[in-house]
Amino acid sequence: MENRKRERIIEAGMALLLVITLLAAGQSGKIPVVKSQEIQVQADSGKENESKEKGNTENTDSETTGTEKNSGDTGKNESGSDMESVAVAASAAQYPIMGKSDVSVQEMVDYFNRSGRTYPAAALAAGGADSIETFCQIYYEEATAEGVRPEVAYVQAMKETGFLQYGGDASIEQYNFAGIGTTGNGVPGNSYADVRTGILAQVQHLKAYATTEPLNEACVDERYEYVKKAAAPYVQWLGQQENPQGTGWATGKNYGYDIVEMIKKMREGSET
Structure with a gap:
């Protein structure tokens, strides 16, 4: 039981250390930190670009008289x-x-x-x-x-x-x-x-x-x-x-x- 407790304490410590490391890296600019609102904006922008590209393709199918x-x-x-x-x-x-x-x-x-x-x-x-x-x-x-x-x-x-x-x-x-x-x-x-x-x-x-x-x-x-x-x-x-x-x-x-x-x-x- 004592050994198992030690293992859990060590695992928790390692996890905490990893979180601290990631946060520090994010602040230093090595890892991009993206907010949830920014994710939504990027998703919407992607859909808009996809729509524009589709529209441009369809335009080429029109026969001008x-x-x-x-x-x-x-x-x-x-x-x-x-x-x-x-x-x-x-x-x-x-x-x-x-x-x-x-x-x-x-x-x-x-x-x-x-x-x-x-x-x-x-x-x-x-x-x-x-x-x-x-x-x-x-x-x-x-x-x-x-x-x-x-x-x-x-x-x-x-x-x-x-x-x-x-x-x-x-x-x-x-x-x-x-x-x-x-x-x-x-x-x-x-x-x-x-x-x-x-x-x-x-x-x-x-x-x-x-x-x-x-x-x-x-x-x-x-x-x-x-x-x-x-x-x-x-x-x-x-x-x-x-x-x-x-x-x-x-x-x-x-x-x-x-x-x-x-x-x-x-x-x-x-x-x-």
């Missing part, structure tokens, strides 16, 4: 499952393209009127929209029919056309309100039979970027099949520079963020 200036369409990809997974983890501050809206037609009308621009009634009446009220009503109807938030499509059109004043490669007679198909260097982009068809094409193009859900109406967007589905579920991601996969509607910096800021001003009733 052209050098569009105002459209970031990519090759056929109907699944969009990878981007939907990313979307789930996105910040709540992001503005969804799809969903119900509490913005009214009158708010849309008021937003245009506050811009100080004159509604081009003569040009758009031939396409079925003789007033800004009718124009906004069509946007509301077609966007709602496809499940797209009306204010998103409408404000995007205001940004793309300079509040229906145009001046770029596309002309107002094309009823193309979002630069679909424009590639720069004078290429005018797509044309549509009337205002409603042009608006629906834009709405369907937005839906293609936002979700994998099928269209509710007959497809009038000739470029629908080229969009990588669900690549931009949020307005902010419509800009290629801000999109996690580098795809999107337009190449301009902060393109989607500019639209969100305009929506905010419309909601607040402030100047454009």
Whole structure:
């Protein structure tokens, strides 16, 4: 019994000595001392890097169809499952393209009127929209029919056309309100039979970027099949520079963020 006690005392002493040695080494910098919080941060950072590397690999699988200036369409990809997974983890501050809206037609009308621009009634009446009220009503109807938030499509059109004043490669007679198909260097982009068809094409193009859900109406967007589905579920991601996969509607910096800021001003009733 006495011998066993001595052995236990010796073992305890050796263990204590080992602990003291390790602590001393840690203080001297020979052994890295990692706190539990630092471990968690390192783990999270590893996951983030892994996610980024995976995203970069997936980007190389996209087939680019052209050098569009105002459209970031990519090759056929109907699944969009990878981007939907990313979307789930996105910040709540992001503005969804799809969903119900509490913005009214009158708010849309008021937003245009506050811009100080004159509604081009003569040009758009031939396409079925003789007033800004009718124009906004069509946007509301077609966007709602496809499940797209009306204010998103409408404000995007205001940004793309300079509040229906145009001046770029596309002309107002094309009823193309979002630069679909424009590639720069004078290429005018797509044309549509009337205002409603042009608006629906834009709405369907937005839906293609936002979700994998099928269209509710007959497809009038000739470029629908080229969009990588669900690549931009949020307005902010419509800009290629801000999109996690580098795809999107337009190449301009902060393109989607500019639209969100305009929506905010419309909601607040402030100047454009």
